[in-house]
Amino acid sequence: MPRADAHREAQPRREASGPSAAQPHHDVVIVGAGAVGLLLGCLLARRGLDVVVLERRTERGGRSRAIGIHPPGLRALGLVGLEPEVRSHAVEIRSGRVICRGRVLGALSFARAGTVLSLPQLQTEDVLERRLEELQPGSLRRGVEVVGLRDRGTHVEVAGTAGGEPVHVSARYAVGADGVRSGIRHLLGLGWEQRRGRAHYVMCDTRDDTGEPSTALLHFEPAGVVESFPLPGGGRRWVAWVHRPPAEPSAQQLETIVRSRTGAAFDVDDAGVPSAFEVRQHLAERMSRGRVALAGDAAHEISPIGGQGMNLGWLDAVRLDHELAAALSAGAPFEAFEAYDLVRRRAAARAIRQAAFNMAMGAPAHGLRLAARNAAVRVLAIPPLRALLANAFTMRWL
Structure with a gap:
């Protein structure tokens, strides 16, 4: 996941691409290999799209957070063929x-x-990571810390470091699924409304x-x-x-x-x-800017009790999968995320209101x-x- 303290000169900007501009190497670059980023990677990979997932951590670890997999989330996992395996573990x-x-x-x-199924998030992420490797081997790149982002108008360029060496990735679109302290949200200059x-x-x-x-x-x-x-x-x-x-x-x-x-x-x-x-609880002022979208905790921080945040992020991924597939088949237009931003931000606002009600009751x-x-x-x-x-x-x- 990227740092949140990237320098101002790394702020994204839409730039016209000239004859010497680098061509995108991938269809979509996803920053963050948590439950949401991994599911989105699987959804896109199953379509045959060229996707790369960048993750700062060299290995999965820490304590399990969310455990609840709700019916909409289970249906999302089913889209990539994981419902039977998840049920067997949960x-x-x-x-x-x-x-x-x-x-x-x-x-x-x-x-x-x-x-509702109960399965610790670390186990869910393990299932998703193995599925992504099956669908598109080598698409997950661990140990990459993203420090810069540029929207070139026709594609996005992501700059990072891995083991002290520079890393450069370009793609037609980018998605920040890098958690509550999202560096991508910071690089986009988007507000974080409490x-x-x-x-x-x-x-x-x-x-x-x-x-x-x-x-x-x-x-x-x-x-x-x-x-x-x-x-x-x-x-x-x-x-x-x-x-x-x-x-x-x-x-x-x-x-x-x-x-x-x-x-x-x-x-x-x-x-x-x-x-x-x-x-x-927070909500990003927008869930997209240009060719870059936010998903999951990078776009909305919601009470984790019961798994609301993870399941909401999975539904972000399902919508993004649909929008990205349509955009790439239509020549990759710049305004691919307008409907996504409107629909998913409204859904996040509803979930935040419900979570606030639940907290007040408790x-x-x-x-x-x-x-x-x-x-x-x-x-x-x-x-x-x-x-x-x-x-x-x-x-x-x-």
């Missing part, structure tokens, strides 16, 4: 239940809306001792929400709202929070390494506010609103 979340002080406020079945919704959470993966291996449990407690989701291999992810995240979170701290709020507990000795994170509440929130949950869990709530949870509206 666990199904067939239902959800909202609880407060031991009382069930509402229950949802996802039988009609579509089952939206409503901000909260702190601590998270840990444990052995599932709930006895409900296919149910998402949402504890809307007075002291703040505690959520837990099934994981493959008999695991469960616990996520808890906190007023201020600890400097070095421990499994013991999270277990204490879970037990004090919900009465549930998990085996600390069998827990993974916990983490703390802050949820903030914040601490007492007295009349707690009673009003619980009453609202009960109403939403009654037909026909229950079907609408299930559709929202599974992201079918995107």
